[in-house]
Amino acid sequence: MTTKNTLGKAAVVVLLATLVSACSSNAAKEEAAAQAATARAAAEQAAAAEAVAAEERAIEKEKAMVMQEQREAKRRLMDAASAAGTVFLFDYDSSTLSDDARAAIDAHVALLMSGSANARLEGHTDERGTREYNLALGERRANAVRDYMVASGVPAYRLETISYGEENPVAYGSGESSWSKNRRVEIK
């Protein structure tokens, strides 16, 4: 009774060894798999982050483009308003807006509507007539511009009107060439 047991033991050893090697190769496999998974996850994360970053960059780029467009648009509006001038002229004894004045005011309306700034409208007259009546006439002109701007959509609280009557002429001589320059509303 001896040979049978040794075979059995060897078989067990072989079996154990196989098991061990199988386990260890499994562990290694698992480890490798885990490592691979981690690496994959990291890679995915990195990719995701990269994607987000790329998206953010794209959004930023888009925002910047939009802002750039807006700035350019605003610049165009400012240029338009600047080209239209800040002075609107009037006929003698009149506070009616001419077509030219209206077109010029439109440019300023567009500019104001694009932002939240306030504006000050200063009314003036030429020197003829009495000073105190002219103060009222200057106000009438400033109000005419204000009313038109409000009707065009500018909120009234953003517009301040003031009259200087004949007190602040831009041209000091007597005669229509000076007077016509003084009959005005200025926007500031």
Add this chain to the structure above:
Amino acid sequence: MLLRSCVFVLGLFLTTTSSAQLEIQVTRGIDNPTSIAIAPFAWDGLGSAPTDFAQIVDSDLARSGQFSPVSRRDMLSLPAAREEIFYRDWRAISTRYLVIGRVSQGTQLRVEFSLHDVERGVELFSGQVVSAKSEARMAAHRVADSIYEKLTGIPGAFATRLIYVSVTRNPDGKDFYRLTVADADGRRPIVLLEGRDPILAPSWSPDGKEVAYVSFESSRPAIYRQVLATGKREQLTNFQGLNNSPVWSPDGKSMALVLSKDGSPDIYLLDLETKQFKRLTRHYGIDTEPTWMPDGQSLLFTSDRGGRPQIYRYELATGKIERVTFEGRYNARARVAEDGRNVALVHQRKGRFHIAVFDLVTERLTVLTETSLDESPSIAPNGSLVIYATKRGERSVLGAVAVDGGVKFSLPARSGSVQEPAWSPMLVEQ
């Protein structure tokens, strides 16, 4: 025959009443200035006299247009006391009246003077003016007032003051404003307020101690009152829109002014005690430039409610408004004389702006000036002269014209522009 021719001549200037009483009719008077000599006043004080009193009286009477003073060079003697007067010296140079005077100084100045009728060789009147030493010029003006009243019947307005706005243009192109008060002859200007912001519409309180005006110093027009002696100021309004044209009522208790806070410029009344505002006019047109009638019962104001500026009258008791001026397309900025009858205003004719006088009784309008950019008339408190501003070249200067268009002169022009004159009331002696 004789009787008939007598009756004919009689009819020229006499009328007979039923009881055969004769009435003498005077239909003409004198227009030529009356010759008057004002001999240099003697000075009894220490050092040199504070001013040339006789010269001031001379200039005042000359400026009235009704007197032509004798030049000092032509005087044959220079009396300063009654016993020194030789009437033949004055008849020799054909002067009608003679004024002599003597000034002494104690704690105050005392100016004694007398007025003499050269033709009849008698003294008509003597008087005395007492004043502070610093007010020598005003004392002389009061002597002139006295002489003027004795010879014309109406009080003189020489011892009065003017307030006006003086504007100078600085090299940087910005205007500089000075609210200035001066004697009625333009002398002794004193700056009450100055700055880069416009000052408008100065006016006097009835007691001559305060002024009111509009200032843009807060970057918006607001009305202020200021005591002359102390410079103490009070802001009276701070509304949105126009704050303009402050004018004291004759009793000094309220002020009419213009506000546009309720939509369009309207006349308001401010009770100076309660500080309450009362709205007087309600119209979507421009109502502005109020001025008081001397009885304080109504206001005249400018309104374009009829299309173009005209003068209207507002009756305070009833609120009734009626139009006053109908001639011409533009009548504005009325100022009423103390007689309540003559109204100085700005009248446009053929595109030119003149000073005119409107008679409230006859409703006749008379243009007084020939210049074309006239504004801001103000009447002397004795109703004789109208002072106003007129454009000369690129500047504004002050002119004066008699209410009948008789005498005209302009005030010495300083550098810069002078505008918006307001003549003080008769001043109470200091």
Add this chain to the structure above:
Amino acid sequence: MDLPEAEGQALAEEVSEVQQVAALMQARITQNWRRPPSARNGMEVLLEISLVPTGDVVGISVSSSSGSIAFDRSAIAAVERVAQFSEVAVLPISDFERYFRRFPLRFKPEDLRY
């Protein structure tokens, strides 16, 4: 001459002398009447003047005002300037009493610019 004619003649002479005196007085007042700038043609003031036989003015009052204080006062000033109408002294006392002891004086300019 019958009585009416004689009376007429006397009346004529009396009126003539009175008329001359009145003319002198009118001229003197005219030379002393300085009108205020606010005076206008058509304004009218009626004064009552009281004299004594030497011609000295002892009383001036306004019977009917022009409505303008300045105008009224200028008229009063004119009379005050004359002060003495010495021409009445030549008249018989009865004429003085009848015509010049107290008489109306009307100022109504026609020569003013406006």
